[in-house]
Amino acid sequence: MVDHSDEVDEVPRLKWPRHFPVPRDFGVAKGARIAEGKSWPTPEGATRIATLRIYRFDPDGDEGPRMDTFRVDLDDCGPMLLDALIWIKSKVDATLTFRRSCREGVCGSCAMTIDGTNWTACTRAMNELSEPATIYPLANLPVIKDLVPDQTHLFAQHALTEPWLKTETPAPERERLQSVEQRAVLDGYYECIMCFCCTSGCPSHWWNGDRFLGPAALLTAWRWLADSRDEGRGERLEALDDPFRLYRCHTILNCTRTCPRGLNPGKAIAEIKRMMLERGG
Amino acid sequence: MTRPRITPYSAAHGLGAAGHAARHWWAQRVSAIALVPLVLWLVWALANGGATDYAALSDWLKSPINTILMILLLIAAFHHAALGLQTIAEDYIHSRARFAVIALVQLACAAGGAAGIVATLLIAITS
Numbered sequence: 001m002v003d004h005s006d007e008v009d010e011v012p013r014l015k016w017p018r019h020f021p022v023p024r025d026f027g028v029a030k031g032a033r034i035a036e037g038k039s040w041p042t043p044e045g046a047t048r049i050a051t052l053r054i055y056r057f058d059p060d061g062d063e064g065p066r067m068d069t070f071r072v073d074l075d076d077c078g079p080m081l082l083d084a085l086i087w088i089k090s091k092v093d094a095t096l097t098f099r100r101s102c103r104e105g106v107c108g109s110c111a112m113t114i115d116g117t118n119w120t121a122c123t124r125a126m127n128e129l130s131e132p133a134t135i136y137p138l139a140n141l142p143v144i145k146d147l148v149p150d151q152t153h154l155f156a157q158h159a160l161t162e163p164w165l166k167t168e169t170p171a172p173e174r175e176r177l178q179s180v181e182q183r184a185v186l187d188g189y190y191e192c193i194m195c196f197c198c199t200s201g202c203p204s205h206w207w208n209g210d211r212f213l214g215p216a217a218l219l220t221a222w223r224w225l226a227d228s229r230d231e232g233r234g235e236r237l238e239a240l241d242d243p244f245r246l247y248r249c250h251t252i253l254n255c256t257r258t259c260p261r262g263l264n265p266g267k268a269i270a271e272i273k274r275m276m277l278e279r280g281g
Numbered sequence: 282m283t284r285p286r287i288t289p290y291s292a293a294h295g296l297g298a299a300g301h302a303a304r305h306w307w308a309q310r311v312s313a314i315a316l317v318p319l320v321l322w323l324v325w326a327l328a329n330g331g332a333t334d335y336a337a338l339s340d341w342l343k344s345p346i347n348t349i350l351m352i353l354l355l356i357a358a359f360h361h362a363a364l365g366l367q368t369i370a371e372d373y374i375h376s377r378a379r380f381a382v383i384a385l386v387q388l389a390c391a392a393g394g395a396a397g398i399v400a401t402l403l404i405a406i407t408s
Contacts, residue, residue, distance in 0.1 A: 156293035207372055211295055242298035243371060247306050250372075276303040 037066030046073035051132035108195030118197035138200035166232030198255035211244035215255035215265035359394035
């Protein structure tokens with residue numbers, strides 16, 4: 001029951017038009033609004049300093065999200081944003097949480113929203129950032145802690161595309177061969193590291209992420225559709241012929257713009273649509 | 282993005298692929314391309330004295346070529362509108378109201394197209 005005891009003197013009236021057409025605070029719960037967090041002091045003796053404003057949130061705690069301000073001594077850490085985050089974790093605040101592994105742009109762990117666009121922290125140089133720079137976890141995903149988002153659904157969508165070679169022909173004695181030209185068709189599609197910068201930046205995936213597969217999964221889907229050795233193209237296309245799974249893509253192309261590997265998911269999706277047409281819709 | 286309490290696999294698969302989506306997408310492209318020359322034709326014709334007054338307009342529309350092009354324009358425009366509005370409804374309406382809105386959009390576009398075609402034919406064959 002809602003407590004109305006503080007409203008007894010109020011004249012009864014219709015409430016919803018007061019905020020029409022936008023609900024109060026855009027419908028964002030009070031606890032979800034980002035508060036100003038802790039501002040850490042400038043490290044002693046530092047001459048070259050970069051300021052990082054970093055999103056902090058622990059869903060298991062009692063507090064809502066906050067923005068902490070860190071000052072990084074650029075002469076004491078490596079050149080990349082990931083180096084700065086590791087420097088903060090080891091020298092300033094050990095509770096700062098983020099994913100990282102390879103530190104050279106091939107594992108896709110450290111994807112985050114840097115100055116408003118998605119990129120992997122290990123391939124973004126500190127001297128490319130604004131002052132102060134803002135660091136958020138990837139958008140449109142539940143936060144596990146700080147910069148670590150829950151990507152379970154994205155990996156389930158990736159698995160839906162069945163990213164493996166499907167064959168009917170019995171395995172030959174040696175590898176299944178492919179000409180140099182056939183192999184070249186996969187260039188620009190096989191290199192995806194599944195950082196999900198693209199899917200997290202896709203407005204279609206924001207509105208319909210439960211059903212739209214998103215650019216990362218569709219790029220992988222095309223990588224297997226385009227493979228000359230694959231014999232499952234029919235069923236692959238069957239699984240994609242859906243108004244939501246594939247056709248929610250409205251070629252906004254945030255995906256292509258944000259890919260830290262320089263891939264073009266927008267083109268991959270266009271290729272899928274072309275192949276779908278060839279099949280006779 | 283809401284996360285229902287089912288397995289991630291089940292959530293991602295949903296009710297499976299619906300099919301027929303490629304046809305919808307292609308019809309949207311084809312009607313859009315058809316509209317380019319048809320709208321240019323209409324603008325060009327009206328700008329060249331077709332629409333100075335009622336008599337001039339109905340005289341202009343009576344010519345068989347204009348009648349046919351006008352009917353094609355109405356078909357393409359209302360078909361394209363129905364497809365596009367359905368896409369918008371699918372994008373932004375996440376409740377079951379989507380089904381009602383899409384049905385309404387399609388009925389309204391069919392009605393609009395029918396009214397336009399009947400009006401064009403009436404002008405073409407009467408008086």
